Amino acid sequence: MTIKRTNKLFQKNFLKKNNHLKILDLGCTHINYWKEANHFADIVDYSKEFSKKNLNFTLLSPNQKLPFKDKEFDYVILSHVLEHVSNINEFTKEVERIAKAGYIELPTKLADNLVIGCDEEDIGHKWWMEFDDVNGQLKYIKKIDVLQKFLSVGSLNKFQNFFEDSLILQLYWENTIELVEGKHYSFEKKISFLSLIRKFFGKKVRDYFSEIKKIIK
Numbered sequence: 001m002t003i004k005r006t007n008k009l010f011q012k013n014f015l016k017k018n019n020h021l022k023i024l025d026l027g028c029t030h031i032n033y034w035k036e037a038n039h040f041a042d043i044v045d046y047s048k049e050f051s052k053k054n055l056n057f058t059l060l061s062p063n064q065k066l067p068f069k070d071k072e073f074d075y076v077i078l079s080h081v082l083e084h085v086s087n088i089n090e091f092t093k094e095v096e097r098i099a100k101a102g103y104i105e106l107p108t109k110l111a112d113n114l115v116i117g118c119d120e121e122d123i124g125h126k127w128w129m130e131f132d133d134v135n136g137q138l139k140y141i142k143k144i145d146v147l148q149k150f151l152s153v154g155s156l157n158k159f160q161n162f163f164e165d166s167l168i169l170q171l172y173w174e175n176t177i178e179l180v181e182g183k184h185y186s187f188e189k190k191i192s193f194l195s196l197i198r199k200f201f202g203k204k205v206r207d208y209f210s211e212i213k214k215i216i217k
Helices: 008-017 047-052 088-098 109-114 153-167 193-216
Strands: 003-005 023-026 039-042 056-059 075-079 101-107 127-132 137-142 168-174 179-181
Touching (some): 008 168, 047 056, 075 088, 088 179, 109 153, 153 168
Parallel strands (some): 023 075, 039 056, 075 101
Antiparallel strands (some): 003 168, 101 168
């Protein structure tokens, strides 16, 4: 087995039932980390925050090999991490080296083009990610902005319960992560937020006058 689609809730339930496993939350932050994990690591030093909770934390060096032994972990969590990593192939190989299996969560291309932020040159999003169900491959493509962004992360999260599959990729891998470079996209002109607003209000005005005509008749 290599990689396939899954569901975050299913994976969390699996980890709760198998809490004897050695589980690493890689790129955890100190706020949205997985409580099902028993080891945490990030390029930002959250050692104080995790020590207060009596949890294991390892500080990572960007673009360096991960400071863990081969197959040290039974399971590794990569939640919204891969899209930030410039050396994505090397990093993925390192994840395969230190763990036997794990969960990967990524924003879809649509979500990435809706949310304001994550555009910093150093730590911002660098890749669009697609999953090829036929060949069982995770594809990375250089990120482009097709749409003028207009939603905050908080606003997007309100939609997630209803449009989860449209906003996030949820994947489970075992043994290896089949990562390949996808075909890059090109476009002529970015879609502006104002043009979308104009179309929205134009439709509303037409609907309004249509209702008036019905009343007059």
